[in-house]
Structures are given as C-alpha cells and as structure tokens.
Amino acid sequence: MDLKSAAPRAFQLLFLTSISHWFSGVNRDRPRSHIAAAPSTSVRAAAYRQCGGYEALRLTVLDDVKLGQLLVRAGKRTRAFLGVTTCNVTGAPPSGACVKLLEKNNFAALDFRLGLALALSGVRDSYFRRNRPRVAGRDRGWAHAALLPVDADSAGEHSGAASGLAVALRGFSCRSWCPCSLSMVNSTWVTLRQGGIRWRDTFYSLETLRTGTVR
Amino acid sequence: MPMLVEAGRHRASREVAERDGADHVVVYPGWI
Numbered sequence: 001m002d003l004k005s006a007a008p009r010a011f012q013l014l015f016l017t018s019i020s021h022w023f024s025g026v027n028r029d030r031p032r033s034h035i036a037a038a039p040s041t042s043v044r045a046a047a048y049r050q051c052g053g054y055e056a057l058r059l060t061v062l063d064d065v066k067l068g069q070l071l072v073r074a075g076k077r078t079r080a081f082l083g084v085t086t087c088n089v090t091g092a093p094p095s096g097a098c099v100k101l102l103e104k105n106n107f108a109a110l111d112f113r114l115g116l117a118l119a120l121s122g123v124r125d126s127y128f129r130r131n132r133p134r135v136a137g138r139d140r141g142w143a144h145a146a147l148l149p150v151d152a153d154s155a156g157e158h159s160g161a162a163s164g165l166a167v168a169l170r171g172f173s174c175r176s177w178c179p180c181s182l183s184m185v186n187s188t189w190v191t192l193r194q195g196g197i198r199w200r201d202t203f204y205s206l207e208t209l210r211t212g213t214v215r
Numbered sequence: 216m217p218m219l220v221e222a223g224r225h226r227a228s229r230e231v232a233e234r235d236g237a238d239h240v241v242v243y244p245g246w247i
Contacts, residue, residue, distance in 0.1 A: 016243065026241075040242040042228045047238035068239060076238035079231045083242035086227040 016082070026068075026078040034068035035080045040087050043067070047076045059204070059212025061108035061197060066214040099183040104197045106187035112210050117188045 025033025041064060048067075051074040057063045068078060110116045191197060196205040228240040 035241050037241050037243050040225070040244050042225055042232070042240045042242075044232070044238045068241070071239045077236060078239040078241065079235050079237040080241040080243070081227075081231065083227060083244050087225065087242045087244040 023080045026072075026080050029077065032072065034065065034072045034078060036062075036064035036066075036068040037080075038064040040083065041067070043071070044076075047071055047074065050074050051076065057214060059209060060214050061104055061199075061209065065109070069214060099186050102183040103187050103190050104199060106184045107191045108187075108197070108209070108213070111213065111215060112191070112206060114188070114192070117184070120184075 019035070022033065022035040024030075026035050048071075051067070051070040053067070053070075054063065056070060057066050060066045071078060107117065110120075191206065194203075196203055196207075196209060198204075225240075225242065228242055231237060232240050
C-alpha cells in the first residue's frame, strides 16, 4: 500500500476506524471480544496448544481472527495496539488491489450468510437515506464526516464552504469508502458465483467452508 | 498463514504481554 498518496492513507484510516471497537474490546477484556492481524500476531506456545490451534482452524478462511476467538474461548488474554513505530510493512499493493485481496475474506467474515450481507447493505442504505436530510450545521456535519464516511459528501456540504478541512475530509472519506464498500460486494458476489473460494490452487466449496469454519 | 511465534520475538509485543499478562498480542502495523 503506497501511503504516499491520499487514497491508500484514507483506506487504512477507515479500516482502522472500523475495527477500533475490536481494540477496545480485547484491551478491556470484554467477553467474546477478539482481534487478529495475520502477519504480526504473537501467541504464547502453551496458549496456542491449549486452544487447539490450526488443527481446529484447517477449514477456516479468517484463520487469524478465529485463532483470536479460540484463544478467548480458552480463557486467554489478548492485547492489541498500533505498531506504527515498531512494526512496519513495505511493498503492499495499491488500494485498488485491496478489493481483490479481500475477495476471500469479507463474505467469510459474515460466516457466508447472504441474508446478513443483504441486511447490512439494506440497513446502511436506509440509515443514510433517513439521516441525510437532517444533516445541518457545522457540528453535525463534522460528526457525519467522522462517523459515516459514505455520507461525507453530505457532511462536507453542510460543514460550510469556508471549512477547507471539511472539504478535504469529504474527499478523503469518499476515496476510502469506495474500495471498502466495493470489496464487500465483490467478495459476496465472487464467492457465491464460484460456489466457494479458490485459494492457492485449491478450491474449497461453500458447503465445506460453512460446515468447517469455527463459529 | 500468520507468522506464529512465541511471545518475545517482537520487543513491544513482549513488553505488552509481560505488563498485562497477555497470551496473545496483536500488532497492527504501520505502512511505509
């Protein structure tokens, strides 16, 4: 991910914002809260063995997330933080490629439940349509821009033309939301059309994945 | 496949694990 340009920076900011409640949950030891980051996860060996590890996760797409879930179920404690100064990744793909990268992940994150995917889309669209006319005034515009990136266009308009930062935020948010939203639609569509997920020269049918995943 | 290591290879993770008694430490990396 080339973070020298605005779009991938926006994408990552939105992504981290969207999972901020995961950080909050595990760092406050909330029951059932779990989190993962595939390339930068450390697990005590004894805890890994006690929770079942990858033997239990062999048919799970989001194995890093589900490993976190297994650990919590086994009574283990998780902590999460942003490692900007201690852990960096180089050579990541451009933001547009994230749609392709997340192709196997997003629908799996909903446990392959089409109804849930449709419901989420419906709720989101309904919410924005209902609230869009109410956005008025500088403060509410800012709140919308911060919390509801897809409606940042509306937020920017109502924050006032004098606020250059609000205008920048509008563009920032819109750029980040597009790949996020598109990646969910793409993941659902491709997985259903193929009847499963192809990963590293192996095809896993949807039926197999639905029965084999850790819930 | 995530890189799975015993806590201790990443200094900041080790410090968090020791401070909070954690068995599982997740670091979301910065991008450069």
